[in-house]
Amino acid sequence: MDFDVVVVGAGPAGLCLARSLAGSGLRIALVERQAEAALASPADDGREIAITHRSQRLLQALGLWDRLRADEIGVLREALVLDGNDTDGLAFRPALAGAQQLGWMLPNHSIRRAAFDEVAPLPDVRLLAGTRVVSARTEAGGAQVDLDDGRALRAHLLVAADSRHSETRRALGIGARMHDFGKTMLVVRMRHAVAHDQVAWEWFDHGQTLALLPLHDPHVSSVVVTLSPMQMQALLALDDAALGVEMAARFGQRLGIMDVDGPRCAYPLVGVYARRFVADRVALVGDAAVGMHPVTAHGFNFGLLGQDTLARELRTALATGRPIWSMDVLRRYERRHRAATLPLYMATQLLAGLYTDDRPPAQVLRKLALGLGARLPAFRRSIVAGLTAAHEGRARQWVSR
Numbered sequence: 001m002d003f004d005v006v007v008v009g010a011g012p013a014g015l016c017l018a019r020s021l022a023g024s025g026l027r028i029a030l031v032e033r034q035a036e037a038a039l040a041s042p043a044d045d046g047r048e049i050a051i052t053h054r055s056q057r058l059l060q061a062l063g064l065w066d067r068l069r070a071d072e073i074g075v076l077r078e079a080l081v082l083d084g085n086d087t088d089g090l091a092f093r094p095a096l097a098g099a100q101q102l103g104w105m106l107p108n109h110s111i112r113r114a115a116f117d118e119v120a121p122l123p124d125v126r127l128l129a130g131t132r133v134v135s136a137r138t139e140a141g142g143a144q145v146d147l148d149d150g151r152a153l154r155a156h157l158l159v160a161a162d163s164r165h166s167e168t169r170r171a172l173g174i175g176a177r178m179h180d181f182g183k184t185m186l187v188v189r190m191r192h193a194v195a196h197d198q199v200a201w202e203w204f205d206h207g208q209t210l211a212l213l214p215l216h217d218p219h220v221s222s223v224v225v226t227l228s229p230m231q232m233q234a235l236l237a238l239d240d241a242a243l244g245v246e247m248a249a250r251f252g253q254r255l256g257i258m259d260v261d262g263p264r265c266a267y268p269l270v271g272v273y274a275r276r277f278v279a280d281r282v283a284l285v286g287d288a289a290v291g292m293h294p295v296t297a298h299g300f301n302f303g304l305l306g307q308d309t310l311a312r313e314l315r316t317a318l319a320t321g322r323p324i325w326s327m328d329v330l331r332r333y334e335r336r337h338r339a340a341t342l343p344l345y346m347a348t349q350l351l352a353g354l355y356t357d358d359r360p361p362a363q364v365l366r367k368l369a370l371g372l373g374a375r376l377p378a379f380r381r382s383i384v385a386g387l388t389a390a391h392e393g394r395a396r397q398w399v400s401r
């Protein structure tokens, strides 16, 4: 049970990291508390993930993209931000940055399935599923994790990819800034009479935040509602027919008749930013490092980017004869990933706070911010450019298939 790298958590980030490191000569263990059957055929968790152009390139390089079915891929052509009773709103169009579309929509469970299918056959990745890490520690010679079935794993480097509430992060004494928004987000796939036209809506209405994420079928979207936990309980108590009527009303009948078309999944909203991404013999990736509020749709995009950054640093270390656990190597990952994520994390926290606050000053600020955004095409252009830029000058030659 000795490895070069032990990754805790076979979520999208952990699986992608294992895939990125495969073929480098490193012996990798991937530990996951869910059973292997659940990883091979993940349950629909209602999350529809908006993917940027850079993430699409990374998914392609990792082999995941080609494992998605055509009907699992939705086109995100344009996004519209609405406030209160707005009907036109602030539009983010791809043409602002010379692109065809802002991004893509993929079901989270399809990403997980594709990642598992890609990783399962790899000879240098040992998957230990159906077992939980119960303790983790580092010492001079390496890191050790203990599993709930009594086994112990040792490694040169321990990577925590075990969610925003990472127990491994905590066991290793790495703190995190956490913000509980006191709100719950419901995601549910819905069929609607009016076609979505591949446009996403983010609608900051009084007393509720709504989003509409266009899926492959022109009449099916992922509907996202953010409410206080008490209001959410009342919404969740409705049967499917009543929920359809309620949603159509919440969307001001703009989408016509609406019918529930998938499981309802509710998520408490907590933003998390780890105080450090690395420590002696340790690195954090995915939500364990940066757990975003979903409003700016960047959690997985950052997770994918972070695992890629770490994998590149580890491969460079191998190529130049440095130990993969050297603090220089790990700190470079931390610096790069912090620089890539902190500004948007802070902006998202601010935005989520402002848009879930219904007191009059916040309402005025919102109107001002949207009005300013509408008058500043350069601002909108820079957001669109961020979503559509592939940012990857060089292809990932080293990803072995």
Ligand SMILES: Cc1cc2nc3c(=O)[nH]c(=O)nc-3n(C[C@H](O)[C@H](O)[C@H](O)COP(=O)(O)OP(=O)(O)OC[C@H]3O[C@@H](n4cnc5c(N)ncnc54)[C@H](O)[C@@H]3O)c2cc1C
Pocket (backbone or CB within 6 Å): 008, 009, 010, 011, 012, 013, 014, 031, 032, 033, 034, 047, 048, 049, 050, 051, 108, 131, 132, 133, 134, 161, 162, 163, 164, 167, 168, 185, 187, 267, 285, 286, 287, 288, 292, 294, 296, 297, 298, 299, 300, 301, 302, 303
């Ligand atoms: C409603 C919603 C909408 C979202 N929309 C978007 C979007 O549009 N775009 C976007 O980029 N992101 C989005 N996200 C964020 C995205 O879903 C997450 O960032 C991503 O799933 C995190 O992946 P992860 O692998 O880091 O963590 P997780 O998916 O949480 O996986 C962690 C894994 O670790 C395992 N684990 C935990 N503890 C242990 C242990 N002790 N031992 C063994 N295994 C363990 C868990 O079982 C799990 O499989 C959204 C999130 C939500 C909630």
